[in-house]
Amino acid sequence: MNYFGGIDVGAISTEAVIIDEGDEISGYSIVETGANSTDAADEAFGKALLAAGIHRDAVSFIGATGYGRVSVPLANKTVTEISCHALGAKYLFPDIGTVIDIGGQDSKVICVGDSGKVLDFTMNDKCAAGTGRFLEVMASKLRVSLEEMGGLSLHAKAEAHISSVCTVFAESEVVSLVAKNHPKEEIIKGLSRAITNRVSGMVKAVGVYGEVTMSGGVAKNRGVVTLMEEQLGKPIRVYTEPQIVGALGAALFARRQSRAVK
Amino acid sequence: MTEFHSPSRREYLLKQREVYGRHIFGVFPAQYPRELLWTMNILPVEIWDPPLDLSYASAHLQSYICSIVRLGLEFIVKGKGDILDGFLFPHTCDSIQNLSSIVNNYLKPGKPCYFFYHPKWPYRESSHRFYIEQLRDLAAQLGDQFGALDYSRFKRYVEKGEKVTSVMRDLYSLRASGGLSASNGEFYRTIRQAEFLHPDDLIPLLEKFLEGSQGTPRSETSVILSGVLPNPSEILALLDELKIRVGDDDLLACGRRYLVPPNQTQDPFESLAERYFYMPPCTTRNSPIKERLEHLINKVEGSNAQGVIFWIVKFCEPELFDMPHLIEGLKKKGLPTLVIDVEPNQELTGQLTTRIEAFGEMIR
Amino acid sequence: MGKKRRLRKESASLGPPLTSNRSLKELMATHYLLSRYAQGAMPVAWVTSGAPVEILRPFDFYTFYPENHGALCGAQKMGPELCAEAEEHGYHQDLCSYARIDLGHYFSGKTPVGRLPKPDLLFAANNICQTVVYWYKALAEYWKIPLILFDTPYNFGEISEVDISYMVRQLEEMIPLLEQISKIRFRYKRFRKIVGIAREASLTWGEVLSTMKARPSPMTIFDAFIHLAPIVSLRGLPAALEHYQGLLAELKDRVAQGVGAIKNERWRLMWDNIAIWYKMRDFSNLFAERGMNFVTATYTNAWTETIGYLDETKPFESMAKAYSLVILNNNLDHRLQLMERLIQEFQVDGLVIHSARSCKPYSVGQYDLRRLITERLQIPTVVIEADITDSRAYSEEQAMVRLEAFFETLEG
DSSP: OOEEEEEEEOSSEEEEEEEETTOOEEEEEEEEOTTOHHHHHHHHHHHHHHHHTOOGGGEEEEEEESTTGGGOTTOSEEOOHHHHHHHHHHHHOTTEEEEEEEOSSOEEEEEEOTTSOEEEEEEEOSSSTTSHHHHHHHHHHHTOOHHHHHHHHHHOSSOOOOOSSOHHHHHHHHHHHHHTTOOHHHHHHHHHHHHHHHHHHHHHHHOOOBEEEEESGGGGOHHHHHHHHHHHTSOEEOOSSGGGHHHHHHHHHHHHHHHHHO | OOGGGSHHHHHHHHHHHHHHOOEEEEEOSSOOOHHHHHHTTEEEEEOSOOSOOOSSHHHHSOTTSOHHHHHHHHHHHTTTTTTOSEEEEEOOSHHHHHHHHIIIIIIOOSSOEEEEOOOOSSOOHHHHHHHHHHHHHHHHHHHHHHOOOOHHHHHHHHHHHHHHHHHHHHHHHHHHTTOBOSOHHHHHHHHGGGGTOOHHHHHHHHHHHHHHTBSOOSOSOEEEEEESOOOSHHHHHHHHHTTOEEEEEEETTTHHHHOOOOOOOSSHHHHHHHHHHTSOOOGGGTOOHHHHHHHHHHHHHHHTOSEEEEEEETTOHHHHHHHHHHHHHHHHTTOOEEEEEEOTTOOOOHHHHHHHHHHHHHHO | OOOOOOOOOOOTTBOOOOTHHHHHHHHHHHHHHHHHHHBTTBOEEEEOTTSOGGGTGGGTOEEEOHHHHHHHHHHTTOHHHHHHHHHHTTOOTTSOHHHHHHHHHHHHOOOTTSOOOOOSEEEEETTSOSHHHHHHHHHHHHHTOOEEEEOOOOBSSSOOHHHHHHHHHHHHHHHHHHHHHHOOOOOHHHHHHHHHHHHHHHHHHHHHHHGGGSSSOSSOHHHHHHHTHHHHHSTTSHHHHHHHHHHHHHHHHHHHHTOOSBSSOOEEEEEESSOOGGGHHHHHHHHHTTTEEEEEEHHHHHHHHTGGGOOTTSHHHHHHHHHHTSGGGBOHHHHHHHHHHHHHHTTOOEEEEEEETTOHHHHTTHHHHHHHHHHHHOOOEEEEEEOSSOGGGOOHHHHHHHHHHHHHHHHO
């Protein structure tokens, strides 16, 4: 049995996915990228092998994607995370046409065609507003964990209004609200709204086609996902482990490429 | 720093002054009657993207002003124009308009500043007449400093200008038809020398390049560039690396100004006016969007391109206003587009690289 | 639709409101109401604030001013919502927010004034900026209607005969197209009369502004920003002149009785650039509470500064001058001199400069202007980075830090 690997080296986390010839996921892992992309890629891949219960030699082709894809000597091929998210998401949810990926450092909206091909995309990579970084900064200001944010947002009865275009503005607004003892859940809901507004603006610019899915770390935040569903007026599919969609796409590219090579 | 901005450029300019007695003018973007300057023995040197770190500019310009203007101001404030005999500001946009006044009225660089207003579309009879009068006016003003305009010399230089654009047209045709072997980087490095070379040096350079670049292009996949200028040049190198060639361009610094149709008018003033009004459509002349879209589509079809990259300088209002219409129009034709907005002279970030690579993956 | 306007309490530091405020409201409401019936009934033109509207009036165009509408949307806090609509259609966030609001309205139909009449003609002049032309060009493409541009060469130095001839010819060239669209023949006599009325109204507006030289000033600049609407959008119509005659009478009365717009006028300030429309009430209160009144502004002054050139006996040539010599179409030396003159005439103690993200011709050069005014006139100045209608570009915290420092300098 031949296996194929995909490694997604992001600015904050690195994921690795191993699939078999039938495109089934045999194993995956998520690690912190830290200061060295190459080490992170090795570590993630090693842990994915363990999870899959296979040896390194069983993997015949490896694709790398993400910010640090150029630093993965293991890789046989590199593909951008845009194409990987499109392919990975399409594989998981065949009826989707729109992928929203909110990662640590950037967010993307991808319009996906039938075979998982990218038809159009837009990225917000100039500033933190609309990215996971935005929520991370705020979480530390409010002394909550990123994991808690989703639940807290959903429990809020009202929401504070917070700037959606500038993290620096938003931060000073949060400081003011905290100083006035404004309820935490309402601030968090306001923050979720801010990030949702920012990203849904991007979605509308690209256009919604077919069903919608969200991937990336922020997709784990039910608060943001719920607000996004409201804004778009559509249910949003989220895979059980939304962070690995990119790496999955890379693995699928690896499998395709090896077929082509043969 | 690209070789384009190498110290040899300064040497060249000094030589022009010492050996040929030419005056050197710093000219800001974008549309100006270069043939008129040549006639007055002035060599225009265009100031688009001097390789400077922006430090003083923020004392004079807000953060929401484009970096072409900021770099231009930095250039002046840092005294980099020491070898210049004057400045010329064409009326390109609001920011350049006000830059001209900040320089002339507030900074007072100790060199004469000239200004050239060109009429904006919609064109009427009065626009044509005004353009000619503006040319005469500029000639008279320059005449006060550099001696009266010599009519037959003017005719000669208009012909040289015609020769320059003729070779440019040939180069562009060759590239569009897939017969140019040079890389994207080489192409733009070469033609951007038109921003400062005297036509007597520029024409042989372009002709040599034309002759030497006939051959099979390096890749099948081609795109059209639309925007202001091909900077940072690392993006051209990336396109070369990705085996994507530029088939044609709608860039203000390049195609929009050089691809003037040939004209047969005898009178040099009329000739320059004709060149102005028949140039490719451009936002700095306020050309209608329909014309711009047709122009882009013709470029795509004429070079069998797979997509269009809008290469915009951040904060460039004229370009950004037209873009949504153009993208929509191209989409309707099934053409993929990519928008990149850059700061001139910036480092190529991983994110920008990813965008361009992803576009490459998309169009193949 | 926009959010309900929250009734804010007027600060106790403010003097009695002008009775003319009510008549202004009626005047503008009537005008906007007319807009619902204009479409189809009369030719409709959308016009830029600096355009020579006097040439349209003889053709009975119903004129609508998108910039005015933009200011209204800004004041009603609808700026971000409408801008976002335009952004979703690909218009970049860095573009002028008046334009984004207008395009946002085009895409969504949202507006606080009911329904805007679809234009038959777009009429623009680039004396205030080039952006209006890029914007109107986009509208012309969406609606497939003609665009007339009054191309006003920038006065880098002095205005020249070549420039004036160019503009005069343009005015003459426009007439056949205007006749064609409106189906009304141009009558020179009527046109001259309109030019006369426009001149009168602008001069009266100038007199209105002059009353603010009194100590205490009978009006605040925030009131003046609102009362600007008729001279901008109803210029050439008798109603505008009548309104200012009424307002002038009221203000002269106040001056005679020593009634000030704010209760305790301790400091007199000047405002540079367009208003921050969504902060009008807040700023009015903020400054009034400190005994600070804005008694003059370059913005309000713009509609009286050059209109004096208008001359019924030479309507085309005088219009060319009046429209070309507006503040934003002149070099920055002219602006410095203008501001110095206003500071002296109105006895100004401090200058507040609004660096408006949307408005490059106004904003580019402000940093040097500030430095020069501080040096030459020794008055405290402050720059507030904001935007005319997009409140997302404004940070209250950042602005307050600067203003508080300004207050300390002024008071200390």
